[in-house]
Amino acid sequence: QKEVEQNSGPLSVPEGAIASLNCTYSDRGSQSFFWYRQYSGKSPELIMFIYSNGDKEDGRFTAQLNKASQYVSLLIRDSQPSDSATYLCAGRKAAGNKLTFGGGTRVLVKP
Amino acid sequence: GAGVSQSPSNKVTEKGKDVELRCDPISGHTALYWYRQSLGQGLEFLIYFQGNSAPDKSGLPSDRFSAERTGGSVSTLTIQRTQQEDSAVYLCASSQGQGHEQYFGPGTRLTVT
Numbered sequence: 001q002k003e004v005e006q007n008s009g010p011l012s013v014p015e016g017a018i019a020s021l022n023c024t025y026s027d028r029g030s031q032s033f034f035w036y037r038q039y040s041g042k043s044p045e046l047i048m049f050i051y052s053n054g055d056k057e058d059g060r061f062t063a064q065l066n067k068a069s070q071y072v073s074l075l076i077r078d079s080q081p082s083d084s085a086t087y088l089c090a091g092r093k094a095a096g097n098k099l100t101f102g103g104g105t106r107v108l109v110k111p
Numbered sequence: 112g113a114g115v116s117q118s119p120s121n122k123v124t125e126k127g128k129d130v131e132l133r134c135d136p137i138s139g140h141t142a143l144y145w146y147r148q149s150l151g152q153g154l155e156f157l158i159y160f161q162g163n164s165a166p167d168k169s170g171l172p173s174d175r176f177s178a179e180r181t182g183g184s185v186s187t188l189t190i191q192r193t194q195q196e197d198s199a200v201y202l203c204a205s206s207q208g209q210g211h212e213q214y215f216g217p218g219t220r221l222t223v224t
Binding site: 098104 | 142144146153154155156159161167169170200202209210212213214215216217218
């Protein structure tokens with residue numbers, strides 16, 4: 001079992017809809033979580049990070065963390081074709097610094 | 112401000128040759144990380160530098176890989192006697208310090224023929 005798991009997709013959503021991405025992790029020592037967006041041929045770009053249980057909103061993005069269920073999610077509201085990319089979930093342990101990445105979820109937003 | 116920069120952007124080398132990849136972190140960032148991304152393995156941690164502390168080398172796949180960081184800024188990742196399985200995109204990231212979010216550079220695509 002990988003430490004951080006994501007559905008590889010593709011997740012196909014119509015323009016204007018909500019895209020919901022999920023991530024689960026196996027190590028309860030993981031304390032903070034990061035969502036990166038990666039366009040094809042480009043490097044990962046940080047979208048959001050979350051440390052505490054609950055929701056965190058930033059513009060059209062909402063990250064959700066449930067440590068009891070070891071579950072992280074990212075919601076993208078009013079999805080745009082420019083949101084089409086691979087979204088990487090990463091976890092970091094409290095005492096550590098390296099990020100452990102999931103395999104990424106490919107999102108396709110169709111006009 | 113300027114982001115993380117890496118050079119070269121692309122490197123093609125013959126099996127058995129040594130390569131050096133360079134990373135220049137965001138100004139003021141004290142922490143620097145190397146990762147690599149390949150189709151089969153996803154994005155994997157290689158090594159981490161924080162200030163003058165001993166680096167965390169726990170992700171280096173073999174002793175052919177080494178890295179140094181001079182003057183607390185620029186870092187060089189060296190791969191000796193390259194193998195075809197070393198072909199990947201090598202990504203550098205930096206952060207303000209321990210516990211802060213990491214920002215990635217554009218990467219170096221290494222192809223070993």
